[in-house]
Amino acid sequence: MNISKNSSGAFSGCSPIVVEESFALDKPSLQDNTADWDRLLKHLKKKSFEPLVLKGITLEKLRKITETVRKNNFAGRAVLIYAKDGWDIVDVSEPTPAESAFEGPFGAAFDLGTTRIAFYLIDFSTARVIYETSVANPQIPFGEDILSRIHYASTDEKLKELQILLIDAFNNVIEKVMGELNLSTDRIYAITVAGNTTMSHFFLGLNPSHICRDPYIPVVNSFPIFRGRELGLSMNPEGIVYVFPNVGSYFGGDAVAGIIASGIYQDEAISLLVDVGTNAEVVLGNKDWLIACAGAAGPALEGGVVERGMMATPGAIDRVRINPETLELTYHTIGDQKPIGICGSGLIDLIAEMFQAGFLTIQGKINTKLKSPRIVNTPDGTGFIVAFAEETADGKDLIVTDIDIGILLKSKAAMYTILNIIARKVGLDIHDIDKFYVAGTFGNHIDPRMAIRIGMLPDLPIEKFIPMGNTSGKGASMLLLNRKIFQDIEEICTKITYVELNVNVELIHEFRGALFLPHTDPSLFPSVRIPEIARG
């Protein structure tokens, strides 16, 4: 039941959660004296809008709908929403739609990340994503990381303040995009939101303080469906807002949306899905079972930790190659600008290429045995000049030090450890995995061969790696176009086993081995050639 986007951006296999249905009812007569409302419902049931649960019917809406039906002589267009367990009528308007380039009705999917908010606008009439954009999470000034924000939100007022920032950000992007397309925000009837557990709590104004405190309990895992008016969102006030459920404090709706996007829960094959954002979430399983865990693995890849690290934005070095013969280094920057810093995929490339060229020992230290103008002493120890001062935006050498590399190696070791431990939990060898989905910023930019070479990803045949992009946003969009996914999500949440990664001897041993390049046990990485000089 996978939905895949075709080249024109349309989804196939659709059963959208919002449908606009034109109707012309049989006129009442002495022989057919069904009441107006019942007549409309009967017609909709005949058109297979079943079950018709009418969760959101208020007296006001009932009056408006029946009056419109009468006024238009029993014809019109009804907007129906499938709200998880059945259809609801939200609106009835006159038979002729307003003219517009996009017919609608519309839906919006949000990937609510700690750092960025991605937005997808969907036209239900064509089942297409008609607009994609993203904005920074406006909570960043209150803390780059989630913990600082939770601490900030210690009172109801401050919690409300953080919530309003998100609602305003959502509304701004909706209003900007709908304005550009000359469409009314009232024509948005469904919004799906996939965020991590804390972000979802912030978005709904729910107290997140127990999420980060033993025993780590969210207020809600499975959120009821809300209405636009309850949250003050720029959409039809009677439209629905669906927030993806969390499995737990450290496995949120974004990860659940990722499982949906990958389709691993419907596949015979054993797949692994890894999403490295601020945190790394890993899911392993197939159509019969799912096991998940999460852990800190990513900070080094998102900038802010490595001295010259940065997000994958213009000016970031995202590709590095070193000719092992000539030791000549070439790089690519996003936007082809002068380099400002280096992003996650750039760092992985750099370390992989430095290792292959002999600039790094298997312990991950810069190999001072090798003579090169790029190797320099810095106050932070030995450094490696990626770009010389004359090439960079700020006119300073862009240097990566032993310390920076050490940080990255800890991240890669953590990742490899998590992957191995989760596989072992179910009695599998990591090499038994059939498909390896790589999601997130990481999945978008990384070259798996490089990640294998540094021992971050296991040494699987390269064709097993499937980059996925923003799986969270994709899952949130897919739900809008396939109402059966509501059920899938519930099943996933029931089925999935979340494993706490307890810091124990096994984990520490595993982690220590993984700190090496590519690993203390090179037999795990048969495809990786270890240069003699790297053996130190």
Added chain:
Amino acid sequence: MNISKNSSGAFSGCSPIVVEESFALDKPSLQDNTADWDRLLKHLKKKSFEPLVLKGITLEKLRKITETVRKNNFAGRAVLIYAKDGWDIVDVSEPTPAESAFEGPFGAAFDLGTTRIAFYLIDFSTARVIYETSVANPQIPFGEDILSRIHYASTDEKLKELQILLIDAFNNVIEKVMGELNLSTDRIYAITVAGNTTMSHFFLGLNPSHICRDPYIPVVNSFPIFRGRELGLSMNPEGIVYVFPNVGSYFGGDAVAGIIASGIYQDEAISLLVDVGTNAEVVLGNKDWLIACAGAAGPALEGGVVERGMMATPGAIDRVRINPETLELTYHTIGDQKPIGICGSGLIDLIAEMFQAGFLTIQGKINTKLKSPRIVNTPDGTGFIVAFAEETADGKDLIVTDIDIGILLKSKAAMYTILNIIARKVGLDIHDIDKFYVAGTFGNHIDPRMAIRIGMLPDLPIEKFIPMGNTSGKGASMLLLNRKIFQDIEEICTKITYVELNVNVELIHEFRGALFLPHTDPSLFPSVRIPEIARG
């Protein structure tokens, strides 16, 4: 699945639609890190509150409930409402209830009549009706009859005015009674309303103008469930308001509630239920089929049409006996007061006794052959003094004329005709009926032997007649105490066939024959002795 009231006023066989459940949840731990909200739901599901559909969960309610659960260390009392297709959580409060004579939670049932509104207060904790009262319908000044009120409500403002009268009347009675019992109106979590189609439309502010116009179409037959706040009712704002569905313009929720109260839809036996209010509604059937019709049969029985007719209120003559030997007349008035007028049951008694004593001919004319000081000439023709001037409240003779009697005979003929025609529609003889339920004011006060003698009710063995009182109010109360009745009501509405009584030759012939005392065909009334003198 009948619910019957026992001598102490409690109902047996209960599964109330509102339940207050005390809970003490397992405390969260690292081993059991379910979220607060999910923890509560899990517990309630374990307690068999299934399905848990949560139709009315708003973000505000979710926040309040989860905060209360935390604050009270995972214990408390939850109020759950079964809203037609599943349970909803409405409220969570602290573990210890406030002390009071009645524990609650409470529900209220209303029989919303054109003339009177009956109110029943139910304590769900004991499944008892703890208070019953009734008030006049405040719309009477806008028209005694429904048609005048529909005509009055020709604009949105006037419709709103009539709606507010009803809402205020409901609120007044609720506030008065709850105040008397020292209970908060917020503890009322469910209100059921059984009214005729027009009254239900007025109550909800729905346009009734098409109900009385060919092809007679209500706005709604099957009403969604509303919340107290939507209607501004003095109850918990999140409590539910259930309005009994109509079968059509002339067969309303009051009649459906009557079917519930009588239980004829669950019985093997073929039963007939007749409710004579302003209109007469007749239902015939058993557990397999139901047929219904309605017609004007009652006005003469409710006062206002007969010159000295009045409602069954203090001062009304409700019983009349005439000794056929001595021609001595005795009567009884409601409240043992001096007579003011005569109510429906008094009129039926009077005509039955006049007929038996020879005061009336079989054509229904006052028999002037009989010499009596009670027979007098009036400007309206021959009259019969029921009470002499010296006995009455106004010091005037209480006289019933040939014209008055003619009006009553038309009513009784209409009733008999309807009963026969509906039986014949399904190929039955009216004498094949096993049980004959008589509801309404009529059923409360009438003596079936007298009604048979005048040919109003068929000549069935007297034990087949079962007086039912206010079936509409009873049905509305029963639903509060038995959630399975939601399903029963839907089945009744699907199953029932409503028959239009077309004015045709057959009906006119039938009606003409029924205008006689007891009938032109006396073999239909073998138990009725026709005095020789009455043959004229």
